Amino acid sequence: MVANLLDKIYDPHQVEDKWYHYWEELGYFRADENSEQKAYSIVIPPPNVTGVLHIGHALNNTLQDILVRFKRMKGYNVLWMPGTDHAGIATQNVVEKQLLEEGLDRHALGREKFIERVWEWKRQSGGTIISQLKKLGASCDWSRERFTMDEGLSEAVKEVFIRLYQEGLIYRSHYIINWCPRCQTALSDLEVEHQEEPGKLYHLKYPFKESDRFVIVATTRPETMFGDTAVAVNPEDERYQSWIGEKIILPVVHREIPIIADHYVDVEFGTGCLKITPAHDFNDFEIGLHHHLEQIKVIDEVGRMNKNAGPYDGLDRFECRRQVVEDFERDGVLLRVEDYPHMVGHCYRCKTIVEPNLSLQWFVKTKPLAESAIESVREGRTRIIPEMWEKTYFDWMENIRDWCISRQIWWGHRIPAWYCGQCEEVIVSKEMPASCPACASNRLIPETDVLDTWFSSALWPFSTMGWPKETKELKRFYPTSVLVTGFDILFFWVARMMMMGLKFMGDVPFREVYIHGLVRDEKGEKYSKTRGNVVDPLDLIDRFGADALRFTLASLTMPGSDLKLSESRTEGYRHFANKIWNASRFALMNLEHFNINEVPQDTPPEEFNLPDRWIRGRLNQTIRDVEKALDNYQFNEASHVLYQFVWHEFCDWYLELAKLTLYQEKEGKGKALTQQTLLEVLEAILKLLHPFMPFITEEIWQKLPQRIERQSIMVAPFPRPDRQFDDTMATDQMDQIMEVVNAVRRIRGEMNLPPGEQIVALFRTQKEEIEKQLRTNQSFIQLLAMVKEFRVGEHLERPPYSALAVCQDLEIFVPMNRSQMEEEARRLQKEISKLEKENVLVMKKLSNEQFLSKAPPEIVQEVKERAATFYTRREKLEESFKKIKEMIG
């Protein structure tokens, strides 16, 4: 028995971990910062350190791994920089939930102890996602793994913060921001998710101070009325011009507020009178600034009304709304209520409705940074793929607003600032200063806020490479070659990396950005826990193998669209893996006593037989197609090309044809050449597939007959086309064989001849050339079409009872019984009517003067030839049809 004969069915479980460890131990994932080889680098979109791998990660990292493995095999010095981020709010929330279960909260614990708790949690769960990435096969350079809270990265954060502050690009200000009353922190605009909700529009009656008239304002949030500091009308609005400057008395709190004029007010909407609450609405805030209105907060940090809400002090904001509506209705302040669906902002982490709230926060002035980020994409220094996302990018960048970067949580990078308790000086510095530089006081109070997680993520492409130190890594691997990510973080992350990279490295962070879609379920729905449709990629890996999952994801990934994952697809690619496995088994069984190392490498192409030359030519084309597709991020195209070649050319045709040589010939030169081809093409297939299916390809690779220096397939050179085999003659001849075989098979299939039954076939042709080729390739045709008796000739007589197929200049007769002739007549009828339909279309073209004169001659020629083919085929089929009809009456 052959020692390395493989099992009949491929079992991923037995091989995946083994090879991953092997690669890792041999250091194949490591980038070399000293190498002079051309560099290729990718930084991973860092997942949340305490997270677990979801299907989106699986897609994102599969695509990166395909690129990275491909480039390594192409000889690049590849760096795939891995790591995780600290996910400030999310992680803090998780740990707070744990505390809650213990009946504690973070305040009871204190800041220092709490942070220690989070680190503890990070130590516990931080390895999970990394080990899951390894299951997927991700070939990251783990020796360089980074975490956004690492010392080095924290240093980079401080450095950036200080430099931006010194340049006036970071400032601290009282401003209205999005506030999450549950997380109790400020959020950036991006961290608010807007959702339409059924709401109500309440019409409130505010009395004038000096008369018994009143204005009617419309609002969706009546509870904010205690913070109103004006009512605005449009100065153009004829109805209200005389009111401008008059005073109003707010109900309940009896505060006096003015009627002001502002063009912002839409005359058409509601009553045309707009209540202004500068402390709780973004627009009102702006209007308030213009008119120097007082800003009165009525809602506190946890979403409760404060003392400014008078009798409603202490009520939850929504409870207060209910109460206010009830009271106002009773008191006649509420005139009217109508249904009014509107967009409401929610915290992206906990989904609580955010509260626009006035507070003192830190901001990045983004406009100046955005300019060069826009420019570099416009100039093509960074290319966004697919291009349509550039528009979205520009749109956002051009309308960018200042970025609120301070968060009132504990887990994150502490803002490096201190306040003088004496003179209120603000000091921004890496270390705590000994005393206030302004007044020399040593009563310095540290800032308690931390930075937005995305602030540190924005530095990721260079902070991970050692910045602000000038490292070899930066020199060699920055800018990175490509960033692979989903569109959902285009603004959050990509745009901000662009700004920071340009600002601090003086160059874009990546040459290309490849944006992939979202993974959805087979119905096109987003995966979500609440929907209960989540798939666990690890479960899929367990059931189908990592290779099948990877190939599925790659084959579903086309630029610009989401992908709908279905299990049947993954199952299909498990079958594909098995097909590769069995093709390799076949090869191994037929490579006994064959030693590739003893074969001359310079055999001229003519010495190989037709199938050998053909498959090598097809391999050339496949290599070119795969490379082209990968260069253009057409993952679906690349996988499709490979699937098609491996299954439908290599397995379906080549292996079957090779059997002729392998089975029948004794040891000899012809057999050795086919064995050589078999092995070399299989090796090339494995290498082409390796970026997509790393595990199975390595497993087989290691079982193939040993070449003198066979190493891991990971470091094998990517196949290159061998131009000697770009052989159109071989292609044409094989096309002919396939056409003939298919024609006979169709007869067999349609006439219900059992596949095992050997048949007689007659090939009649008037062309000597065709006759010659048929004779040359007779044995191939006989083998594949199961023809025991093969007759070729110009004047062959049509057997009285026979089925007919017509190929180009060739009639094929398969003798039948008389009883089968009715079936044959039906079959011919069907074929004829099909031809008829096509013929009509073609004739229509040819009878069109305009077409003949205006279409390119080669097209006209082509159509003419097609017409001729249709004509002769139909003629022959009809002739046969008539004869049969005569015979069977």
Add this chain to the structure above:
RNA sequence: GGGCGGAUAGCUCAGUUGGGAGAGCGCCGGCCUUACAAGCCGGAGGUCGCAGGUUCAAUCCCUGUUCCGCCUACCA
């Protein structure tokens, strides 16, 4: 409100310089043929959303339209 994407076989989708409509899965029929039943062979199935236009020729280009999805925005 603005912007973007999609509509092709029963399902999921390819179709990149306009010239004979494809794949996978599913379905139907025949086969355990010594690599593979996770397989082999054959087959059926489409007015390419709708209406116009450009062109000798449109699934492809242009205009309009319907439906679906996404992003984005300050109409209370």
